[in-house]
Amino acid sequence: MTASSSSAVPALVPPIICLLGPTGTGKTAAAIAVARRMPASVINFDSRQVYADFPIITAQPDQEERAACPHLLYGFLPLTERMTAARFVELAMEAIAGVRDQGRLPILVGGTGLYLRSLLSGMAPIPEIPADIRRAVLERIRAEGPQRLHAELEQADPDYAARIHPNDTQRNARAAEVLLATGRTMTWWHTSSEHTPAPFAALKIGMRLSLDELEPHLAGRVDAMLAAGAVDEATRAHAKCPDPEAPGWTGIGCAEMLAYLRGETTLEQARSLWVRNTRAYAKRQLTWFAKEPGIRWFAPGDGGSVADCVADWLANRQVGPDD
CATH class of the missing domain: 1.10.20.140 (Histone, subunit A)
Structure with missing residues (x-):
């Protein structure tokens, strides 16, 4: 896959890069490829990777990946707390400002389309719920x-x-x-309600495969998480918080591990459900991002082309990442 042609954007609007796509398509690797070309920091916009107790199950960047450049908004939230789009926007705005103050390029990486849309298009002013x-x-x-x-x-x-x-x-x-x-x-x-767009110029880059191409990789990814200690990770989390209604347990992988720990399924059944639910989630992500305008799509593993695209886009702005 190749990127589409682009035109220059207004130079006075701060730039951010948004690396998006379904689960398991190599978004973190692409972000690191960009960070090797220029000073950059990765900011998470995945609703599950915020939970501190589940670095394996939610596929958070590992230590080697984190050593390549700063990573923000990963693994900081207790599983008893809920993350919302509104809270994400607040945290992301703070993180972006901090990254820019350091003269680095903010790269938002994740697959929660609602969070990204809320950041870029503005939050809907939903009233407080009684x-x-x-x-x-x-x-x-x-x-x-x-x-x-x-x-x-x-x-x-x-x-x-x-x-x-x-x-x-x-x-x-x-x-x-x-x-x-x-x-x-x-x-x-x-x-339909009034929004206040964020004051950024965003380059949206997508990593994708067809669902048929992605499916066997997702199954292998689940198996790799189990081999890396997903059961032990869930066991430790369950010892701290056995409440099945806690927000952190609702994510894919976490819910299936909890069902196994509670004796509701066998481990093999939990694995099968995890794979099936991951595939369904990837399908929903593909549907969501297919409707998102202005995405330049690349194939997984094409980090060099992604970095070229970012460099060209910044050059067209005639400014650096810290303008």
Whole structure:
């Protein structure tokens, strides 16, 4: 795959690079290839890689990768705390400012499309949810499971439902409580309300394979995580927080390991579910990013071309990464 042609962008707007795509497509390796060409720091925008207890299960950059350049917003959140798009935007804005103050290029890396869109297009001003509505939704989740809310979401907001997994307690609950409290869907809030775009010029670079090409790699990736100690990692996390409703347990891989630790599945069943759910997530990511405008796509492993693309784009701006 090759990058599309580009035109210069306004020089006075600070530049950021956004490396995106489905899970398992080599986004971190591409970011490091860029960082070898110019001073840069990587900023995470993956909603699962924020959790401190799951560096293996969420495929956070390893020590060798972190040594190549600074990595921010990885592995800092307790599994008892919830990460939201609004909180991510706040943290990312602070991280970007700090990276620029150091004269480095901010490279955002991840696969949570909503977080990136919220940063670049501005956050929808969703009102505070009343406590009684939040409690009522959580009671429904406990009694009926997130799948029932997801089925209702498919009727009320099919676009948003297609982007989240039926088992995702956090996002299904959020969609339900927002609809109850405001009478508006998440899609409406993200697309129809007033937004204040972030003050950046963003180069969006995507890493992708077709789902058929990606699928065997995803299975191998899960096996590599298990071999690297995913079960032990989940066991330690469970000893600290056995609450299955804790936000950190809702992620793919974490949920399957928790089911195994609770005796609800065998390890082989947990692995099969992990692979299947990872594939479904990658499919949703491909669908999301296919609708995202202005992405320049590359094949995994083509870090040199990605670095060339970034260098050319910055040169067209006639300024450096710290302008």
